[in-house]
Amino acid sequence: MAKKPVKKAKEADAKPDLAEVRAQIDGIDRRIQELIAERANWAHQVGKAKGKLAAAVDYYRPEREAQVLRRVVDRNDGPLSDEVLVRVFREVMSACLAQQEPLKIGYLGPEGTFSQQAVHKHFGHSAHGLPMASIEEVFQEVAAGHADFGVVPVENSGQGTIQVTLDLFLTSPLKICGEVELRVHQHLLSRSGRIEDIERVYAHPQALAQTAGWLRTNLPKAEKIPVSSNAEGARRARNADDAAAIAGESAGLVYGLKRIAGPIEDRSDNTTRFLVLGRESFPSSGHDRTSLLVFIRDRPGALYGVLEPLARRGISMNRIESRPAHGHLWQYAFFIDVAGHCQESPLKDALDEIAEKGDEVRVLGSYPVAIL
Amino acid sequence: MAKKPVKKAKEADAKPDLAEVRAQIDGIDRRIQELIAERANWAHQVGKAKGKLAAAVDYYRPEREAQVLRRVVDRNDGPLSDEVLVRVFREVMSACLAQQEPLKIGYLGPEGTFSQQAVHKHFGHSAHGLPMASIEEVFQEVAAGHADFGVVPVENSGQGTIQVTLDLFLTSPLKICGEVELRVHQHLLSRSGRIEDIERVYAHPQALAQTAGWLRTNLPKAEKIPVSSNAEGARRARNADDAAAIAGESAGLVYGLKRIAGPIEDRSDNTTRFLVLGRESFPSSGHDRTSLLVFIRDRPGALYGVLEPLARRGISMNRIESRPAHGHLWQYAFFIDVAGHCQESPLKDALDEIAEKGDEVRVLGSYPVAIL
Structure with missing residues (x-):
């Protein structure tokens, strides 16, 4: 592997030459690529060390992945956030694992649901997601070996336990081998940022449900108007002084809305928790x-x-x-x-x-x- | 940057010690992480070199990203596929760019659509997707500066041009600064793999539309049954000898179906093409x-x-x-x-x-x- 010394960015002049900066980045990319290839070859060796060469499911070790990601977070001293770095390393591991037949992950479909996001968050994008029609079917397909793992919601802090998931464990032989959490915070946003102006509140029905208690206490007289998405609500709210939207903070930035209050979800930690189902223990x-x-x-x-x-x-x-x-x-x-x-x-x-x-x-x- | 020599995986014994392999991978990960941090610092310098420090949109250079990814493909001599490597580097670039305010990308919602996939494929997951209610709105929001870029479908090889997109260009001042292609191939799959057994064909309505000509010619008498997804169709087909499904090849692997024929889409290259809209030329x-x-x-x-x-x-x-x-x-x-x-x-x-x-x-x- 070629290892030209790389000039540290911090040592560069305040206004470096663009071409030089790009050349440095190209050199870094080349080395990252060499290391990823090297990593993939070693990952392949792990399979050999285990005495077999087969599909990704034979290589996948959730406890090992967790250790790798924790190390990434421990080592991180910027400039990128832990979240962003974990995502990149998740993709690197996902890629290395997908050299053989990729992992097949059953989840509650259709595509585009939170469950699919949870699959990608946990297994990266090189895993192969299989949308299923029901949580029960996710259990069945994993048990039958048609999917290597399954991802099922088990708890939404806004709406409680998903009982069907718990009940399926009563009779299923499957093992839980991971958990995934997706966090969402809701804020009340408006053009003026003044709660006394608000007559209408736009939001997706789920967001309205998650903040129902707060709205009852703080905006009892305002009309609650369900719309197709929180982003849609934010867009509408920016055109009127008497309208507010419930949405994530980023929607406020995007649509130029001010935060009246937040987080306003009734459960302080508005998280959907998913379980990863497999056939063995780790x-x-x-x-x-x-x-x-x-x-x-x-x-x-x-x-x-x-x-x-x-x-x-x-x-x-x-x-x-x-x-x-x-x-x-x-x-x-x-x-x-x-x-x-x-x-x-x-x-x-x-x-x-x-x-x-x-x-x-x-x-x-x-x-x-x-x-x- | 520490640079311990890394033992090449290929030089390792046929059955290396698992702990040693993992130690090697840990060393590689540490170095990848150092390089990514270094890259992020340099990417930050690019902003300085341009004489300003602002949001990601000021750093984003589609022509430069294309060059970086082409180099990744040119350099690649395995073991990972071009596709997987491009995805990893897309995420690395996306992460480096998101150090400031992330890119805001308008697309035709809701979440989970092909358009959202196109956003992630082109901008990585550190960009912030904004689902819009219509293609027209994507144009408007980009023009108004509420979104940095937009992603709109322009052509589906199965169903032709999306006319509304073309017509919006007649009056829009926006510039096209990228294209994204998502490819899907359809196959006819069944348990027996014999076309003469087939009385029923399950598939998502869009897949049925994309293969209507082939079906008319080759299975004129079979019943065409629309289901919620191709995966659902494949699942049904595996339980009967007289049923087939139209789905991607991976569904065949997953559900243990044999391929009767494929690709069977009426247009040989079943691709949805998207355009990336921006306010400036590159x-x-x-x-x-x-x-x-x-x-x-x-x-x-x-x-x-x-x-x-x-x-x-x-x-x-x-x-x-x-x-x-x-x-x-x-x-x-x-x-x-x-x-x-x-x-x-x-x-x-x-x-x-x-x-x-x-x-x-x-x-x-x-x-x-x-x-x-």
Whole structure:
């Protein structure tokens, strides 16, 4: 590999020659390209090291990808943002992985949904997305091996748990091997920036739903007008003094609107959370979460019996949700998310202790905590 | 910048140690990251070299990006495909450009359309897409400066020219500064792979339209059943011997279908072509196309008078399309795409000659030929 020394940009004059700057960038690009090719060759070796050469699904290691991306964030001291750098490295990994048959990822279609965005955010654009007609079908196609992984929504902080997803885990043998979070913040924007002028509020119906409580308190008399997108609402709002739009901050910049208030979503963290489904379990990435499914007999203290071994070991619980356990002798199923990996202490010890007591606990999966 | 020598993957043993391979990849990633940061700093210098520091739109140079990507393709000798590498470098450039306010790109919404794919393909994911309600609005928002660039469909090889786009150029001051092509090939797929078994064909209505001629000739009696997506059709086809689906080849792989025939789209190159709209013209990238709008008086030989100076200089013409020129003294407008850049010979000379003759020729734009 040729390695000409590259002049540091910071050392350049305040007004460098454009041709010289471009020549420097060309040199950098050439070296980036050499390194990417080198990386792809090594990634290929990983397959060999595992003793087989096959499709991308045989190479894909979520815990390893999480570690690589965390290192990217740790190392980053600018000028690019963590988010942008993670996206670039996601694409590099996605590209290296796609040397064989690309990963096939089932998701709730149609194309263009948040679910597709989640697929690309997690697997990069070299993975092959397969839109499915229902969440149930995503489970089926992954179980049948027609898709390597699936991405399904499990929780929208504005609208709660997607119950169908949880219920499918009651009977599915699939493992959770990742999570993806997409964040959206809503703001109230208008031309004047003064709330007392506002008679009408434009937004997509979902945005209106996510901010319904705030609107009821702060703009009880304003007309709420659903439009096809928040961008459309922002566009309309810029032409009238009595109109506001609910949209992301960028829409305000774009349409020259001022922020009256925000974020105004009723749940402070307006995030859709997705789970990545696969057929196998993966080792620890060093910063993991574990989803448990616990079946509880209707006896006093049963839930406590499960939670106590966790609490005693200082294992933090992110989420607990009860569901009727259809077709089970047990009466309730609890979905519990806890910190840690099921094959590592202290979680492993807690799970062993719960099993000894005879409570039924299924590990739905241990997986890296979402990166950005 | 640290530059530890990197062991070449090819020199490694057939079964290298997994930990060692990963350490090598980590070293490569660190160096890629250093180079990307260095590149971002230099890209920042480009702005300085131009004597200002502002939004991404002031840095964006389509001719330069085209040159960078062509170099990537020229240099590529594997193992990754040109397509995958171009995508990675597109993201790197997009990231470097987004250090300031990101590019704002208007497109025909809603999100998830082909137009949005075209935006991402051309500008990368660090650009900010603005879905618009109509093609006309994309023109307006770019002209008004609310969007930096616009992406509008102009031609679908299956369904012809998008007339509204051409007509908007009749009155718009905007310049074409790029083109994007999205290719789709359709195949007839079934479980058995035998055409004589097929009684039903499932596909998205657009795919049915794009292959209507082939179906009429080859499967005149089969029932054509529109479904929500081609993937959905493929899924249905795998459960019956008498059913086929029209879909991309990857769907065949995914659903275990055999190819009966393909590509079967009626136009051999089933491509949607998009134009990138901007407010200014850009210099030559070295491999450009120019779109001309020619107004022709209703006199014999008028069109010939325009074409002859082009033909005599051996300038190849990709496309010609006539439209009634509403509100013009002239009776016809011709949209003509020719090879070359309007500021370079031989096209410049031909245009000068046409102007001397008194024919009205407007250069809608000279722009890099689409890369992949």
